[in-house]
Amino acid sequence: MPISAMNHFTVLTKDLPATIAFYVDLLGLSEGFRPRFDFPGAWLYADGHAILHVIAGRGLPVDPRGVIDHMAFSALDLRDVAAKLKNRGVEYDLRRVPSTGAWQLFCMDPNGARVELDFDATEAAP
Numbered sequence: 001m002p003i004s005a006m007n008h009f010t011v012l013t014k015d016l017p018a019t020i021a022f023y024v025d026l027l028g029l030s031e032g033f034r035p036r037f038d039f040p041g042a043w044l045y046a047d048g049h050a051i052l053h054v055i056a057g058r059g060l061p062v063d064p065r066g067v068i069d070h071m072a073f074s075a076l077d078l079r080d081v082a083a084k085l086k087n088r089g090v091e092y093d094l095r096r097v098p099s100t101g102a103w104q105l106f107c108m109d110p111n112g113a114r115v116e117l118d119f120d121a122t123e124a125a126p
Contacts, residue, residue: 006051007051008050008051008052008053009051009052009053009068009071010052010053010054010055011052011053011054011055011109011111011113012055012056012058012059012060012061012064012111013054013055013056013060013110013111014056014060014111015056015110015111016040016041016042016054016056018110019042019054019056019109019110019111020042020044020054022090022109022110023044023052023054023109024044025084026081026084026085026088026090027073027075027081027115027117028046028075029044029045029046029051029052030044030045030046031043031044031045032044032045032050033050034050034053039055039056039057039058040055040056040057041053041054041055041056041057042054046073051073052071060111064111064112064113065112065113065114069114070106070113070114070115070116071113071114071115071116072115072116072117072118073115073116073117073118074118075105075117075118075119076119076120076123077119077123078103078105078119078123078124078125078126079123079124079125079126081105081117081119082094082105082126083126085105085107090107090108091107091108092105092106092107093105093106093107094106094125094126096121097121100121101121102118102119102120102121103118103119103120103121103123103125104116104117104118104119105117105118105119
């Protein structure tokens with residue numbers, strides 16, 4: 001059976017509230033339904049789909065990025081997102097994709113996972 005879509009990523013955390021705040025308050029995901037698992041966590045949604053699962057209560061790997069380099073999300077309002085990150089002291093790297101001009105903003109979540117936010121080339125620079 002061929003793969004038809006990306007379902008979700010899972011992030012492990014030592015600090016569930018800080019991780020939820022990063023993805024909900026800063027990046028605009030929303031917390032939603034999560035089955036009653038026997039371990040703490042959260043499911044975070046975009047457009048009605050649970051795209052990020054957060055799991056607490058497990059050990060973290062020595063290198064928090066592991067073998068996955070980063071997760072990428074399509075995003076809107078580059079100026080607002082960049083301002084929110086700056087106000088919270090979250091460092092980021094902003095790049096333009098050669099030939100398309102699309103924006104790529106890279107930052108780290110509270111657990112050391114690298115996050116890419118992709119913005120349309122027509123968005124204004126922060």
